[in-house]
Amino acid sequence: MKSFLGFASYYRNHIKHFATVVFEITKERRDSYERIKHEVTNAPVLILPDFELRFELCLDSACSQGLGAPLHQRPIVDGEPREGVICYISRQLKD
Secondary structure, eight states: OHHHHHHHHTTGGGSTTGGGSOOSSSHHHHHHHHHHHHHHTSTTTBOOOOTTSOOEEOOBOOSTTEEEEEEEEOOEETTEEOOEEEEEEEEEOOO
16 A cells, blocks of 8 residues: 555645545545545546657556556646646566
């Protein structure tokens, strides 16, 4: 869960009331975890690809057990480039 929270924190400005969700493992807080996980993997964070824009793949290899990489683009929204995630990719590492 600690590695997930680090991952989710990267997208905190896309998740409404991110800072008010508490992250200790109890039934109530497990529900909070599931809510954050849902928000990170659904619109408005996820966008459709625009094949006229450059794709960015950001590899996270901080954990020795696996790799994660969101596929990003930066479409222009309200005159400013805004980061958007197209999909998430992950793989477990084996010895």
